[in-house]
């Protein structure tokens with residue numbers, strides 16, 4: 015099965031620096047290698063690669079024992095002698111690590127030989143042990159070797175970039191330092207980390223070297239733009255994000271280092287290293303993901319401190335990453351006034367070592383006291399808006415009622431047959447995905463191709479059939495979204511679906527799973543005599559998954575048969591009351607087409623565990639763009655209601671003061687939304 019590796023990166027951050035002198039990916043035309051290269055792919059979608067048979071750490075150990083292979087149990091990996099060392103010319107310089115240089119991921123079974131850089135699946139490893147041929151590929155740092163064109167481009171940019179202190183104009187160097195907040199970072203630090211500056215692009219250049227100093231494999235370019243009193247950073251990576259993963263700062267790590275500080279930005283690593291002298295590494299995609307392929311490089315550390323940033327999102331990411339790294343060895347620096355990001359701390363003259371000492375252990379047992387929770391509670395209270403989750407950019411009324419989309423919740427969504435549930439939920443999820451919410455779709459009823467077509471139309475807000483010349487532009491942008499699809503179709507067992515979801519959370523840091531719809535998991539339960547019990551069991555499984563994985567699950571459920579002229583209620587959801595009890599949010603697509611005409615629908619929030627606000631607002635269906643979002647001119651008429659039965663208030667949501675709580679629609683703390691500014695025209 016083919017898999018497209020994804021960055022999980024909000025698009026806008028990757029948008030190139032723009033200007034008349036800019037070429038492909040925002041690089042100066044003179045540096046860009048020819049016209050944009052179109053890679054032909056076997057499939058158009060990022061289908062999720064699931065191991066043929068999921069493997070557990072116990073099975074890995076048992077297998078190694080059964081074949082007489084010695085091993086060491088590590089934090090996230092099992093270490094064993096590598097059968098691939100002899101085959102490689104890339105011998106370790108010191109020769110020290112050639113024993114036990116094979117790292118097998120305890121969760122996925124994928125392996126990496128740190129000496130030869132061979133990598134492969136658990137099945138590849140077994141085949142090699144059993145002499146069934148060598149399925150391992152020789153890779154470079156956890157992914158495929160960069161393509162020749164990328165390597166050339168990397169080298170070309172690197173050669174054109176210069177150390178900051180070698181810039182001919184001192185003013186230019188000073189301006190760059192100010193823009194990037196580097197006034198307190200010394201030349202020596204920049205030199206140790208080999209940071210350069212690309213003059214034509216006004217960008218810092220951070221190199222990614224392969225382990226063992228075998229060469230330059232990739233680059234991250236960081237541009238900065240003043241926006242009021244804030245600086246907006248733009249990143250460009252070569253090779254493209256998702257095609258290559260590496261840790262910035264790797265060459266400075268010694269084999270004897272047992273402690274490391276992980277940051278989400280290269281600039282933070284510079285600040286930390288300079289002021290604390292501790293080993294530090296920067297994650298390639300910031301807080302968006304921690305690809306498991308990087309885990310072997312972090313195995314040597316007995317203690318890992320995650321200091322990812324100064325907002326709640328960084329804190330959430332730190333907690334998720336700690337799970338992968340093994341929480342027992344992780345400590346987290348909590349965002350706060352006196353604990354900004356490392357670079358900011360350096361610039362404010364704070365003591366970074368002292369902040370590191372305040373890091374909280376990520377591990378706690380099943381029972382906690384309020385003492386352990388009090389900091390978390392404070393974090394939520396002092397970041398109310400972020401604690402409310404990611405806000406929709408296309409559905410302001412949903413923000414007013416639900417306040418945002420939060421991790422770890424279960425949303426149940428229902429509506430009459432054929433009312434547009436899939437179409438609506440597609441736009442609802444797409445909206446979040448364009449804001450960096452890593453999303454996994456389980457579409458059991460309609461094919462992934464059809465679903466993607468709907469989504470792409472919604473993404474472009476228009477029929478692409480009539481503008482096929484724009485298809486590639488939109489498809490390229492769509493491809494950059496952190497969006498994955500399960501390849502299931504038709505009936506599936508709940509166990510297989512949950513296993514796949516767990517795998518996706520681990521590998522792609524999925525934060526939102528959409529299941530359309532639950533009825534497709536009921537057939538395999540052999541409980542046709544008691545379909546209600548089967549549904550309760552399935553809902554319980556999704557509830558547990560959402561909580562345990564800190565991942566939001568949106569579950570589409572068909573309603574029970576209702577009179578056509580009556581509106582649906584929470585109790586109309588098929589089955590027992592379990593669905594509405596377990597759900598944090600219940601959304602109902604109300605179809606009042608007889609009264610309101612063909613396009614009109616209403617969305618009712620009939621349960622909201624977060625803060626209790628429930629209500630209903632109109633949706634205007636646009637047949638050409640397949641969107642439900644409220645057109646800008648339309649006056650939203652949000653009604654807050656008490657429950658399914660009675661209205662308690664009837665207030666316009668816009669225009670008049672004192673209506674429903676006014677929440678700013680622009681949301682600077684959230685990840686950027688590439689669609690917001692330029693929905694009407696594609697740009698690259």
Ligand SMILES: Nc1ncnc2c1ncn2[C@@H]1O[C@H](COP(=O)(O)OP(=O)(O)OP(=O)(O)O)[C@@H](O)[C@H]1O
Nearest residue numbers: 430431432433434435436437438612613614615635
């Ligand atoms: N408000 C609307 N007005 C008119 N047509 C709509 C509306 N919403 C969706 N549609 C169209 O109706 C068709 C069915 O929509 P969709 O598949 O989203 O419904 P559904 O509720 O998920 O269906 P099912 O109950 O079969 O799962 C699609 O062709 C869609 O474009």
